[in-house]
Amino acid sequence: MMVAALAVPQISMNSQSDQVKHPEINEDISGLPVRKFDVIVAGGGTAGVMAAVAAARQGAKTALIESKGYPGGTVVEGGTALHSFFNLWKAFPGVEKRQVVKGLAQEIIDRLMPVGGTTGHADTTTRYDYDSVCTAIDTELYKLKAFEMLAEAGVFICVNTLVAGAVKKGSEVEGVITQSRMGREFFKARCFVDCTAYGDLSAYCGADYIELNDHPVCNSMGLGNVKIEKLYDFLKVNNAVGDIALGLRSGKESQIIRMGAEGTGSSNNTLPAGFVDGIKQLGSGLITTTVHDNYLMFIKVNYKMDISPTNRDEVAKAELIIRQNQYKTLELFKQYLPGCEKAFIARTSPSLNIRRGRTIICDYDITSEDVLEGKHFDDDIMVYGFHDEAPRLQIKNGGTYGVPYKALIVKNIENLLAAGMLITSDHSAHMSTRNTVCCMGQGQAAGTAAALCAAKKCGTRELQYSDLRKKLENDNVYFETG
Numbered sequence: 001m002m003v004a005a006l007a008v009p010q011i012s013m014n015s016q017s018d019q020v021k022h023p024e025i026n027e028d029i030s031g032l033p034v035r036k037f038d039v040i041v042a043g044g045g046t047a048g049v050m051a052a053v054a055a056a057r058q059g060a061k062t063a064l065i066e067s068k069g070y071p072g073g074t075v076v077e078g079g080t081a082l083h084s085f086f087n088l089w090k091a092f093p094g095v096e097k098r099q100v101v102k103g104l105a106q107e108i109i110d111r112l113m114p115v116g117g118t119t120g121h122a123d124t125t126t127r128y129d130y131d132s133v134c135t136a137i138d139t140e141l142y143k144l145k146a147f148e149m150l151a152e153a154g155v156f157i158c159v160n161t162l163v164a165g166a167v168k169k170g171s172e173v174e175g176v177i178t179q180s181r182m183g184r185e186f187f188k189a190r191c192f193v194d195c196t197a198y199g200d201l202s203a204y205c206g207a208d209y210i211e212l213n214d215h216p217v218c219n220s221m222g223l224g225n226v227k228i229e230k231l232y233d234f235l236k237v238n239n240a241v242g243d244i245a246l247g248l249r250s251g252k253e254s255q256i257i258r259m260g261a262e263g264t265g266s267s268n269n270t271l272p273a274g275f276v277d278g279i280k281q282l283g284s285g286l287i288t289t290t291v292h293d294n295y296l297m298f299i300k301v302n303y304k305m306d307i308s309p310t311n312r313d314e315v316a317k318a319e320l321i322i323r324q325n326q327y328k329t330l331e332l333f334k335q336y337l338p339g340c341e342k343a344f345i346a347r348t349s350p351s352l353n354i355r356r357g358r359t360i361i362c363d364y365d366i367t368s369e370d371v372l373e374g375k376h377f378d379d380d381i382m383v384y385g386f387h388d389e390a391p392r393l394q395i396k397n398g399g400t401y402g403v404p405y406k407a408l409i410v411k412n413i414e415n416l417l418a419a420g421m422l423i424t425s426d427h428s429a430h431m432s433t434r435n436t437v438c439c440m441g442q443g444q445a446a447g448t449a450a451a452l453c454a455a456k457k458c459g460t461r462e463l464q465y466s467d468l469r470k471k472l473e474n475d476n477v478y479f480e481t482g
Protein backbone atom coordinates (compact mmCIF):
# COMPACT_ATOMS: atom_id res chain seq x y z
CA MET A 1 0.00 0.00 0.00
CA MET A 2 1.32 3.46 -0.87
CA VAL A 3 1.48 6.00 1.91
CA ALA A 4 -0.67 8.31 -0.18
CA ALA A 5 -3.52 5.89 0.44
CA LEU A 6 -3.33 6.91 4.07
CA ALA A 7 -3.84 10.53 3.17
CA VAL A 8 -5.23 12.80 5.85
CA PRO A 9 -6.82 16.14 5.01
CA GLN A 10 -4.35 18.82 3.93
CA ILE A 11 -4.97 22.05 5.77
CA SER A 12 -3.68 25.45 4.80
CA MET A 13 -2.60 27.48 7.83
CA ASN A 14 -0.50 30.35 9.24
CA SER A 15 0.84 32.35 6.34
CA GLN A 16 2.27 35.15 8.53
CA SER A 17 5.84 33.89 8.81
CA ASP A 18 7.39 36.96 7.24
CA GLN A 19 6.34 39.07 10.24
CA VAL A 20 8.94 37.58 12.56
CA LYS A 21 9.54 39.55 15.74
CA HIS A 22 12.98 39.16 17.23
CA PRO A 23 13.53 38.94 20.98
CA GLU A 24 13.02 42.23 22.72
CA ILE A 25 15.58 43.28 25.28
CA ASN A 26 14.95 45.48 28.33
CA GLU A 27 11.20 45.89 28.15
CA ASP A 28 9.58 47.97 30.88
CA ILE A 29 9.29 46.04 34.16
CA SER A 30 7.92 48.76 36.39
CA GLY A 31 5.02 47.45 38.41
CA LEU A 32 5.94 43.76 38.10
CA PRO A 33 6.23 41.71 41.31
CA VAL A 34 9.93 41.10 42.05
CA ARG A 35 11.40 37.83 43.34
CA LYS A 36 15.05 37.56 44.41
CA PHE A 37 17.34 34.54 44.06
CA ASP A 38 21.04 33.70 43.92
CA VAL A 39 20.74 31.52 40.80
CA ILE A 40 18.08 31.25 38.14
CA VAL A 41 18.03 28.33 35.74
CA ALA A 42 15.93 28.87 32.63
CA GLY A 43 14.57 25.59 31.21
CA GLY A 44 14.07 22.48 33.33
CA GLY A 45 15.09 19.91 30.74
CA THR A 46 17.97 17.50 30.41
CA ALA A 47 20.64 20.00 31.45
CA GLY A 48 18.44 22.36 33.47
CA VAL A 49 17.34 19.81 36.08
CA MET A 50 20.96 19.01 36.84
CA ALA A 51 21.93 22.69 36.90
CA ALA A 52 19.19 23.61 39.37
CA VAL A 53 19.82 20.62 41.67
CA ALA A 54 23.57 21.29 41.66
CA ALA A 55 23.11 24.99 42.48
CA ALA A 56 20.55 24.41 45.22
CA ARG A 57 22.56 21.65 46.90
CA GLN A 58 25.31 24.18 47.45
CA GLY A 59 22.96 26.38 49.37
CA ALA A 60 22.26 28.85 46.56
CA LYS A 61 18.70 30.12 46.61
CA THR A 62 17.74 28.72 43.23
CA ALA A 63 14.72 29.10 40.97
CA LEU A 64 13.99 26.88 37.98
CA ILE A 65 11.70 28.26 35.30
CA GLU A 66 10.19 25.65 33.00
CA SER A 67 7.49 26.25 30.42
CA LYS A 68 5.96 22.77 30.60
CA GLY A 69 4.21 21.24 33.60
CA TYR A 70 7.06 18.88 34.43
CA PRO A 71 10.82 18.72 34.28
CA GLY A 72 12.76 16.50 31.89
CA GLY A 73 12.82 18.19 28.48
CA THR A 74 14.02 16.27 25.46
CA VAL A 75 15.39 13.37 27.50
CA VAL A 76 11.78 12.34 28.18
CA GLU A 77 10.50 13.22 24.72
CA GLY A 78 13.06 12.52 22.04
CA GLY A 79 16.17 10.72 23.06
CA THR A 80 15.20 7.90 25.32
CA ALA A 81 18.45 5.93 25.12
CA LEU A 82 20.82 7.95 27.22
CA HIS A 83 24.08 8.19 25.23
CA SER A 84 26.42 7.49 26.94
CA PHE A 85 27.79 7.04 30.43
CA PHE A 86 30.72 5.02 29.08
CA ASN A 87 33.57 5.22 26.61
CA LEU A 88 33.21 3.22 23.37
CA TRP A 89 35.33 0.38 24.70
CA LYS A 90 33.72 -2.41 22.71
CA ALA A 91 34.76 -0.90 19.38
CA PHE A 92 38.42 -0.76 20.45
CA PRO A 93 39.71 -4.18 21.53
CA GLY A 94 42.03 -3.86 24.51
CA VAL A 95 40.56 -0.55 25.63
CA GLU A 96 39.38 -0.55 29.21
CA LYS A 97 35.66 -0.08 29.97
CA ARG A 98 35.27 3.20 31.85
CA GLN A 99 32.21 4.93 33.20
CA VAL A 100 33.12 8.46 32.18
CA VAL A 101 30.00 10.34 33.31
CA LYS A 102 28.89 9.95 36.91
CA GLY A 103 27.65 12.69 39.27
CA LEU A 104 23.99 13.73 39.10
CA ALA A 105 23.45 11.92 35.78
CA GLN A 106 24.21 8.61 37.50
CA GLU A 107 22.21 9.61 40.56
CA ILE A 108 18.96 9.85 38.60
CA ILE A 109 19.59 6.39 37.10
CA ASP A 110 20.14 5.08 40.66
CA ARG A 111 16.83 6.62 41.70
CA LEU A 112 15.02 5.13 38.69
CA MET A 113 16.33 1.61 39.22
CA PRO A 114 14.28 0.62 42.32
CA VAL A 115 11.03 1.83 40.73
CA GLY A 116 11.52 -0.06 37.45
CA GLY A 117 12.24 3.17 35.60
CA THR A 118 15.38 2.14 33.76
CA THR A 119 17.08 -0.77 32.07
CA GLY A 120 20.31 0.21 33.80
CA HIS A 121 23.47 0.29 31.72
CA ALA A 122 22.77 -2.65 29.39
CA ASP A 123 25.54 -3.93 27.13
CA THR A 124 24.84 -3.75 23.41
CA THR A 125 25.07 -7.11 21.66
CA THR A 126 25.39 -5.77 18.10
CA ARG A 127 26.70 -2.54 16.55
CA TYR A 128 29.49 -2.20 19.15
CA ASP A 129 30.97 0.48 16.97
CA TYR A 130 28.04 2.84 17.73
CA ASP A 131 27.64 2.60 21.50
CA SER A 132 28.87 -0.03 23.93
CA VAL A 133 25.96 0.45 26.27
CA CYS A 134 22.28 1.29 26.12
CA THR A 135 20.75 3.07 29.10
CA ALA A 136 17.00 3.41 28.59
CA ILE A 137 14.50 5.12 30.86
CA ASP A 138 10.79 5.12 31.52
CA THR A 139 10.01 8.66 30.44
CA GLU A 140 7.14 9.17 32.91
CA LEU A 141 9.11 7.93 35.91
CA TYR A 142 12.04 10.12 34.87
CA LYS A 143 9.76 13.19 35.09
CA LEU A 144 8.73 12.12 38.60
CA LYS A 145 12.25 11.42 39.84
CA ALA A 146 13.58 14.67 38.37
CA PHE A 147 10.75 16.57 40.07
CA GLU A 148 11.57 14.89 43.40
CA MET A 149 15.28 15.64 43.10
CA LEU A 150 14.50 19.31 42.50
CA ALA A 151 12.05 19.52 45.39
CA GLU A 152 14.39 17.70 47.80
CA ALA A 153 17.21 20.06 46.87
CA GLY A 154 15.00 23.00 47.80
CA VAL A 155 14.69 24.48 44.30
CA PHE A 156 11.87 27.00 43.85
CA ILE A 157 10.20 25.17 40.98
CA CYS A 158 8.18 27.27 38.55
CA VAL A 159 6.57 24.94 36.03
CA ASN A 160 4.03 26.15 33.48
CA THR A 161 6.07 29.35 33.49
CA LEU A 162 7.71 30.88 30.46
CA VAL A 163 10.92 32.89 30.39
CA ALA A 164 9.55 35.75 28.33
CA GLY A 165 12.24 38.42 28.51
CA ALA A 166 15.27 39.72 30.36
CA VAL A 167 16.64 42.95 31.74
CA LYS A 168 20.31 43.84 31.59
CA LYS A 169 22.43 46.51 33.27
CA GLY A 170 25.51 47.01 31.12
CA SER A 171 26.98 43.58 30.46
CA GLU A 172 25.22 41.98 33.45
CA VAL A 173 21.86 40.29 33.50
CA GLU A 174 19.70 41.80 36.20
CA GLY A 175 16.74 39.49 35.94
CA VAL A 176 14.31 37.55 33.80
CA ILE A 177 10.72 38.36 33.03
CA THR A 178 8.39 35.40 33.37
CA GLN A 179 4.84 34.76 32.24
CA SER A 180 2.50 32.35 33.98
CA ARG A 181 -1.16 32.30 34.89
CA MET A 182 -0.16 34.44 37.88
CA GLY A 183 0.79 37.10 35.34
CA ARG A 184 4.16 38.61 34.59
CA GLU A 185 6.88 38.63 37.25
CA PHE A 186 10.48 39.77 37.48
CA PHE A 187 13.00 37.23 38.83
CA LYS A 188 16.30 38.77 39.92
CA ALA A 189 19.48 36.81 40.64
CA ARG A 190 23.24 37.07 40.80
CA CYS A 191 23.91 34.39 38.21
CA PHE A 192 21.84 32.79 35.43
CA VAL A 193 22.00 29.55 33.48
CA ASP A 194 20.34 29.19 30.07
CA CYS A 195 19.21 25.58 29.61
CA THR A 196 16.26 26.33 27.32
CA ALA A 197 17.70 24.41 24.31
CA TYR A 198 16.36 27.20 22.09
CA GLY A 199 18.65 29.73 23.82
CA ASP A 200 15.68 31.93 24.70
CA LEU A 201 17.25 33.52 27.76
CA SER A 202 20.54 34.30 26.01
CA ALA A 203 18.67 35.80 23.06
CA TYR A 204 16.59 37.97 25.40
CA CYS A 205 19.87 39.08 27.01
CA GLY A 206 21.22 40.21 23.67
CA ALA A 207 23.81 37.43 23.35
CA ASP A 208 25.16 36.63 19.91
CA TYR A 209 23.72 33.51 18.36
CA ILE A 210 23.34 31.70 15.07
CA GLU A 211 20.51 29.55 13.76
CA LEU A 212 21.97 26.80 11.66
CA ASN A 213 18.83 24.75 11.03
CA ASP A 214 21.05 21.77 10.22
CA HIS A 215 18.78 19.03 11.59
CA PRO A 216 15.24 17.81 11.12
CA VAL A 217 12.80 18.38 13.95
CA CYS A 218 10.98 15.37 15.33
CA ASN A 219 8.11 14.14 17.41
CA SER A 220 8.78 10.69 18.83
CA MET A 221 5.88 8.43 19.79
CA GLY A 222 5.47 5.38 21.97
CA LEU A 223 3.56 2.45 20.50
CA GLY A 224 1.63 0.23 22.88
CA ASN A 225 0.28 -3.31 22.44
CA VAL A 226 3.29 -4.58 20.50
CA LYS A 227 4.80 -8.08 20.64
CA ILE A 228 8.49 -7.26 20.73
CA GLU A 229 9.89 -10.78 20.23
CA LYS A 230 7.52 -11.43 17.29
CA LEU A 231 8.74 -8.23 15.67
CA TYR A 232 12.36 -9.19 16.34
CA ASP A 233 11.84 -12.62 14.69
CA PHE A 234 10.37 -10.89 11.62
CA LEU A 235 13.35 -8.52 11.37
CA LYS A 236 15.73 -11.47 11.74
CA VAL A 237 14.09 -13.51 9.00
CA ASN A 238 14.36 -10.44 6.77
CA ASN A 239 18.07 -9.77 7.56
CA ALA A 240 17.06 -6.45 9.02
CA VAL A 241 18.24 -6.61 12.64
CA GLY A 242 20.31 -3.56 13.56
CA ASP A 243 21.11 -2.36 17.09
CA ILE A 244 20.26 -4.83 19.80
CA ALA A 245 20.83 -4.48 23.52
CA LEU A 246 19.62 -6.88 26.18
CA GLY A 247 18.75 -5.76 29.68
CA LEU A 248 16.12 -5.32 32.35
CA ARG A 249 12.58 -5.12 30.95
CA SER A 250 9.44 -5.39 33.07
CA GLY A 251 11.58 -6.79 35.87
CA LYS A 252 13.19 -9.58 33.79
CA GLU A 253 16.90 -9.66 32.83
CA SER A 254 18.30 -10.30 29.32
CA GLN A 255 15.29 -8.97 27.44
CA ILE A 256 15.45 -6.90 24.25
CA ILE A 257 15.54 -3.28 25.43
CA ARG A 258 16.90 -1.69 22.27
CA MET A 259 16.03 -2.79 18.77
CA GLY A 260 16.78 -1.20 15.45
CA ALA A 261 16.03 -2.25 11.92
CA GLU A 262 18.99 -1.95 9.59
CA GLY A 263 16.20 -0.63 7.55
CA THR A 264 15.73 0.83 5.57
CA GLY A 265 19.01 1.71 3.87
CA SER A 266 20.50 -1.76 3.46
CA SER A 267 20.20 -3.73 0.24
CA ASN A 268 20.48 -7.10 2.02
CA ASN A 269 17.27 -6.89 3.88
CA THR A 270 14.03 -8.26 2.52
CA LEU A 271 11.61 -6.03 4.36
CA PRO A 272 8.47 -5.34 2.30
CA ALA A 273 9.11 -2.51 -0.18
CA GLY A 274 5.83 -0.84 0.78
CA PHE A 275 7.04 -0.53 4.35
CA VAL A 276 10.57 0.62 3.51
CA ASP A 277 9.40 3.21 0.98
CA GLY A 278 6.63 4.37 3.28
CA ILE A 279 8.74 5.06 6.33
CA LYS A 280 11.45 6.72 4.22
CA GLN A 281 8.85 9.03 2.75
CA LEU A 282 7.47 9.84 6.19
CA GLY A 283 10.86 10.40 7.85
CA SER A 284 10.10 7.66 10.36
CA GLY A 285 12.63 5.37 11.96
CA LEU A 286 12.51 1.87 13.30
CA ILE A 287 14.85 2.09 16.22
CA THR A 288 13.48 1.98 19.68
CA THR A 289 14.23 1.45 23.30
CA THR A 290 11.89 0.08 25.92
CA VAL A 291 11.75 -0.57 29.63
CA HIS A 292 8.43 -2.43 29.45
CA ASP A 293 6.96 -5.48 27.71
CA ASN A 294 4.60 -4.81 24.79
CA TYR A 295 5.82 -1.24 24.34
CA LEU A 296 8.04 0.47 21.77
CA MET A 297 8.87 3.64 23.63
CA PHE A 298 10.50 5.66 20.92
CA ILE A 299 9.50 5.71 17.25
CA LYS A 300 10.85 8.86 15.63
CA VAL A 301 9.04 10.82 12.97
CA ASN A 302 11.39 13.44 11.55
CA TYR A 303 10.56 16.48 9.45
CA LYS A 304 13.01 18.94 7.93
CA MET A 305 11.78 22.50 8.19
CA ASP A 306 12.90 25.06 5.61
CA ILE A 307 13.72 27.57 8.31
CA SER A 308 14.83 27.45 11.93
CA PRO A 309 12.33 26.05 14.46
CA THR A 310 12.26 29.36 16.35
CA ASN A 311 9.63 30.53 13.83
CA ARG A 312 6.23 30.03 15.47
CA ASP A 313 4.16 29.93 12.29
CA GLU A 314 6.37 27.43 10.49
CA VAL A 315 6.49 25.32 13.66
CA ALA A 316 2.69 25.26 13.77
CA LYS A 317 2.63 23.76 10.27
CA ALA A 318 5.33 21.25 11.17
CA GLU A 319 3.47 20.18 14.32
CA LEU A 320 0.43 19.24 12.22
CA ILE A 321 2.40 17.51 9.48
CA ILE A 322 4.34 15.40 11.98
CA ARG A 323 1.17 14.32 13.76
CA GLN A 324 -0.30 13.31 10.40
CA ASN A 325 2.88 11.38 9.66
CA GLN A 326 2.80 9.69 13.07
CA TYR A 327 -0.64 8.36 12.27
CA LYS A 328 0.50 7.17 8.83
CA THR A 329 3.54 5.51 10.43
CA LEU A 330 1.27 3.67 12.86
CA GLU A 331 -0.80 2.41 9.94
CA LEU A 332 2.34 1.14 8.17
CA PHE A 333 3.51 -0.66 11.32
CA LYS A 334 0.10 -2.30 11.75
CA GLN A 335 -0.05 -3.37 8.14
CA TYR A 336 3.49 -4.65 7.58
CA LEU A 337 5.12 -5.58 10.89
CA PRO A 338 4.09 -8.81 12.62
CA GLY A 339 3.74 -8.08 16.33
CA CYS A 340 2.39 -4.58 15.63
CA GLU A 341 -1.03 -5.52 14.21
CA LYS A 342 -2.87 -4.09 17.21
CA ALA A 343 -0.48 -1.27 18.06
CA PHE A 344 -1.74 2.14 19.12
CA ILE A 345 -0.10 5.48 19.84
CA ALA A 346 0.39 5.49 23.61
CA ARG A 347 2.54 8.60 23.88
CA THR A 348 3.66 11.57 21.81
CA SER A 349 5.71 14.59 22.80
CA PRO A 350 3.56 17.60 23.74
CA SER A 351 5.36 19.61 21.09
CA LEU A 352 7.95 18.82 18.45
CA ASN A 353 11.51 18.32 19.61
CA ILE A 354 14.47 20.10 18.18
CA ARG A 355 18.00 18.89 17.72
CA ARG A 356 19.14 22.48 17.38
CA GLY A 357 17.51 25.89 17.90
CA ARG A 358 19.75 28.88 18.50
CA THR A 359 23.42 28.18 19.04
CA ILE A 360 24.70 30.63 21.63
CA ILE A 361 28.15 32.08 21.08
CA CYS A 362 30.30 31.30 24.10
CA ASP A 363 33.92 32.11 24.98
CA TYR A 364 35.02 28.82 23.41
CA ASP A 365 33.35 26.78 20.65
CA ILE A 366 34.22 23.07 20.80
CA THR A 367 35.45 21.83 17.40
CA SER A 368 35.12 18.44 15.76
CA GLU A 369 38.90 18.10 16.01
CA ASP A 370 38.71 18.62 19.80
CA VAL A 371 36.09 15.88 20.00
CA LEU A 372 37.58 13.34 17.58
CA GLU A 373 41.18 13.79 18.78
CA GLY A 374 40.09 13.49 22.41
CA LYS A 375 41.38 16.89 23.47
CA HIS A 376 41.36 17.84 27.14
CA PHE A 377 41.53 21.41 28.43
CA ASP A 378 42.97 22.97 31.55
CA ASP A 379 39.42 23.91 32.56
CA ASP A 380 37.56 20.64 31.87
CA ILE A 381 34.23 20.41 33.70
CA MET A 382 33.48 16.85 32.53
CA VAL A 383 34.68 14.27 30.02
CA TYR A 384 32.62 12.49 27.37
CA GLY A 385 33.17 9.55 25.04
CA PHE A 386 30.18 9.16 22.69
CA HIS A 387 29.65 10.37 19.14
CA ASP A 388 26.26 10.03 17.45
CA GLU A 389 27.84 9.54 14.02
CA ALA A 390 29.84 6.49 15.09
CA PRO A 391 31.25 4.40 13.53
CA ARG A 392 31.95 7.03 10.84
CA LEU A 393 33.17 9.43 13.53
CA GLN A 394 34.51 8.16 16.83
CA ILE A 395 36.58 9.63 19.62
CA LYS A 396 40.18 8.54 19.16
CA ASN A 397 41.07 5.12 20.60
CA GLY A 398 37.78 4.76 22.44
CA GLY A 399 38.82 7.61 24.72
CA THR A 400 37.23 10.84 25.88
CA TYR A 401 37.46 14.55 25.28
CA GLY A 402 36.94 17.31 27.82
CA VAL A 403 34.19 19.93 27.85
CA PRO A 404 35.89 23.15 28.99
CA TYR A 405 34.25 25.63 31.37
CA LYS A 406 34.85 28.42 28.83
CA ALA A 407 32.47 26.61 26.40
CA LEU A 408 29.63 27.37 28.87
CA ILE A 409 30.37 31.08 29.38
CA VAL A 410 28.10 33.21 27.21
CA LYS A 411 30.23 35.72 25.33
CA ASN A 412 30.13 39.37 26.34
CA ILE A 413 27.87 38.75 29.36
CA GLU A 414 29.27 38.71 32.91
CA ASN A 415 26.86 36.43 34.73
CA LEU A 416 25.26 34.08 32.20
CA LEU A 417 26.19 30.44 31.52
CA ALA A 418 24.69 28.11 28.94
CA ALA A 419 24.40 24.32 29.01
CA GLY A 420 22.89 21.67 26.74
CA MET A 421 22.29 21.39 23.02
CA LEU A 422 22.62 25.16 22.58
CA ILE A 423 26.43 25.23 22.78
CA THR A 424 28.79 24.08 19.97
CA SER A 425 28.23 25.36 16.44
CA ASP A 426 30.32 22.77 14.53
CA HIS A 427 27.87 20.14 13.26
CA SER A 428 30.11 17.14 13.92
CA ALA A 429 31.17 18.33 17.38
CA HIS A 430 27.55 19.06 18.24
CA MET A 431 26.65 15.49 17.25
CA SER A 432 28.56 14.59 20.40
CA THR A 433 27.98 17.45 22.85
CA ARG A 434 24.21 17.55 22.29
CA ASN A 435 23.61 14.01 23.57
CA THR A 436 21.68 13.62 26.80
CA VAL A 437 24.40 12.49 29.18
CA CYS A 438 26.77 15.22 27.97
CA CYS A 439 24.00 17.81 28.50
CA MET A 440 23.45 16.49 32.03
CA GLY A 441 27.15 16.82 32.86
CA GLN A 442 27.24 20.33 31.44
CA GLY A 443 24.16 21.19 33.50
CA GLN A 444 25.72 19.98 36.74
CA ALA A 445 28.86 22.00 36.06
CA ALA A 446 26.98 25.15 35.05
CA GLY A 447 24.73 25.01 38.14
CA THR A 448 27.73 24.43 40.38
CA ALA A 449 29.64 27.31 38.81
CA ALA A 450 26.62 29.63 39.05
CA ALA A 451 26.21 28.88 42.76
CA LEU A 452 29.91 29.51 43.38
CA CYS A 453 29.75 32.79 41.47
CA ALA A 454 26.72 33.87 43.47
CA ALA A 455 28.37 32.96 46.78
CA LYS A 456 31.64 34.68 45.87
CA LYS A 457 29.83 37.61 44.27
CA CYS A 458 32.00 37.27 41.18
CA GLY A 459 31.38 37.09 37.45
CA THR A 460 31.57 33.81 35.58
CA ARG A 461 35.04 34.64 34.24
CA GLU A 462 36.45 35.55 37.67
CA LEU A 463 35.57 32.17 39.16
CA GLN A 464 38.71 30.20 40.09
CA TYR A 465 38.71 26.98 38.10
CA SER A 466 40.34 25.13 41.01
CA ASP A 467 37.30 25.93 43.21
CA LEU A 468 34.90 24.64 40.56
CA ARG A 469 36.94 21.52 39.91
CA LYS A 470 37.19 20.70 43.63
CA LYS A 471 33.43 21.03 44.05
CA LEU A 472 32.69 18.88 41.00
CA GLU A 473 35.09 16.18 42.16
CA ASN A 474 33.46 16.21 45.60
CA ASP A 475 30.12 15.73 43.84
CA ASN A 476 31.36 12.61 42.06
CA VAL A 477 32.07 14.09 38.63
CA TYR A 478 34.63 11.96 36.79
CA PHE A 479 37.79 13.47 35.25
CA GLU A 480 40.64 11.95 33.28
CA THR A 481 43.27 14.66 33.60
CA GLY A 482 44.83 16.22 36.69
Ligand SMILES: Cc1cc2nc3c(=O)[nH]c(=O)nc-3n(C[C@H](O)[C@H](O)[C@H](O)COP(=O)(O)OP(=O)(O)OC[C@H]3O[C@@H](n4cnc5c(N)ncnc54)[C@H](O)[C@@H]3O)c2cc1C
Binding pocket: 042, 043, 044, 045, 046, 047, 048, 065, 066, 067, 068, 071, 072, 073, 074, 075, 078, 079, 080, 081, 082, 083, 084, 161, 162, 163, 164, 195, 196, 197, 198, 200, 201, 218, 219, 220, 300, 353, 354, 355, 419, 420, 421, 422, 434, 435, 436, 437, 439
Ligand atom coordinates in the same frame (compact mmCIF):
# COMPACT_ATOMS: atom_id res chain seq x y z
C1 LIG B 1 14.30 13.22 18.20
C2 LIG B 1 15.51 13.24 19.05
C3 LIG B 1 16.15 12.06 19.35
C4 LIG B 1 17.28 12.08 20.15
N1 LIG B 1 17.85 10.89 20.48
C5 LIG B 1 18.82 10.87 21.42
C6 LIG B 1 19.26 9.63 21.96
O1 LIG B 1 18.79 8.56 21.60
N2 LIG B 1 20.23 9.68 22.92
C7 LIG B 1 20.76 10.86 23.37
O2 LIG B 1 21.61 10.83 24.26
N3 LIG B 1 20.35 12.04 22.87
C8 LIG B 1 19.39 12.07 21.92
N4 LIG B 1 18.92 13.26 21.44
C9 LIG B 1 19.58 14.51 21.87
C10 LIG B 1 19.19 14.94 23.27
O3 LIG B 1 17.98 14.33 23.67
C11 LIG B 1 19.05 16.46 23.38
O4 LIG B 1 20.04 17.13 22.66
C12 LIG B 1 19.15 16.88 24.86
O5 LIG B 1 18.19 16.16 25.61
C13 LIG B 1 18.97 18.37 24.97
O6 LIG B 1 18.99 18.74 26.32
P1 LIG B 1 18.82 20.28 26.70
O7 LIG B 1 18.89 20.33 28.18
O8 LIG B 1 19.73 21.10 25.90
O9 LIG B 1 17.36 20.65 26.20
P2 LIG B 1 15.95 20.10 26.68
O10 LIG B 1 16.08 18.81 27.38
O11 LIG B 1 15.07 20.18 25.51
O12 LIG B 1 15.50 21.16 27.77
C14 LIG B 1 15.07 22.46 27.45
C15 LIG B 1 13.96 22.80 28.42
O13 LIG B 1 13.72 24.18 28.37
C16 LIG B 1 12.34 24.42 28.39
N5 LIG B 1 12.15 25.74 27.77
C17 LIG B 1 12.43 26.10 26.50
N6 LIG B 1 12.19 27.41 26.31
C18 LIG B 1 11.76 27.89 27.50
C19 LIG B 1 11.35 29.18 27.95
N7 LIG B 1 11.38 30.25 27.15
N8 LIG B 1 10.94 29.31 29.23
C20 LIG B 1 10.93 28.24 30.07
N9 LIG B 1 11.30 27.00 29.69
C21 LIG B 1 11.71 26.83 28.43
C22 LIG B 1 11.76 23.26 27.62
O14 LIG B 1 10.40 23.05 27.90
C23 LIG B 1 12.65 22.11 28.08
O15 LIG B 1 12.14 21.47 29.23
C24 LIG B 1 17.79 13.29 20.63
C25 LIG B 1 17.15 14.49 20.32
C26 LIG B 1 16.01 14.48 19.55
C27 LIG B 1 15.30 15.76 19.26
